[in-house]
Amino acid sequence: MTIRERILANIKTTLESVTIANGYVNTIASVQRWDKRGNALRQVPCIVVNAGQEEKQMTPNPYFTCRLSVYLDVWIRQDDADSTATDVILSGILGDIEKALMIDNTRGGFAIDTNIKSNVPFETVEGQPHAGLTIELEILYQHTQSDPSIA
Numbered sequence: 001m002t003i004r005e006r007i008l009a010n011i012k013t014t015l016e017s018v019t020i021a022n023g024y025v026n027t028i029a030s031v032q033r034w035d036k037r038g039n040a041l042r043q044v045p046c047i048v049v050n051a052g053q054e055e056k057q058m059t060p061n062p063y064f065t066c067r068l069s070v071y072l073d074v075w076i077r078q079d080d081a082d083s084t085a086t087d088v089i090l091s092g093i094l095g096d097i098e099k100a101l102m103i104d105n106t107r108g109g110f111a112i113d114t115n116i117k118s119n120v121p122f123e124t125v126e127g128q129p130h131a132g133l134t135i136e137l138e139i140l141y142q143h144t145q146s147d148p149s150i151a
Helices: 003-016 086-103
Strands: 030-033 046-058 063-077 113-121 130-144
Touching: 003 030, 003 046, 003 063, 003 086, 003 130, 063 086, 086 113, 086 130
Parallel strands: 030 046
Antiparallel strands: 046 063, 063 130, 113 130
């Protein structure tokens, strides 16, 4: 398994630990990797983990230093009877995600660092059932030039 895939798997596992029982404000009902055939949004809050652009730079030893963008699409569904402002719900979930990701910024020892770069709310139409936001992460890691599965 490549270092990149181990990092992505670690992000999914980390986000799956976000539950009220584990000391968070919210419980994430579903964490999924991106699937071109579509992701099920029945269980919310739901996070879809998407690998984005990756830049590689050769370093003096036989290593590539990599900067991997990862996008977390966070989906919620809010009932009409819920009087809580949508952005309050999203802020609480965002806080839980940031807390969970920063417990181990090395992604299980496979990354040099994890940076939370930005978050952007989804554009929504009034009355639409789903809302959410996209969180951009930047993961800095290295692997040997001859084998991307060796750090």
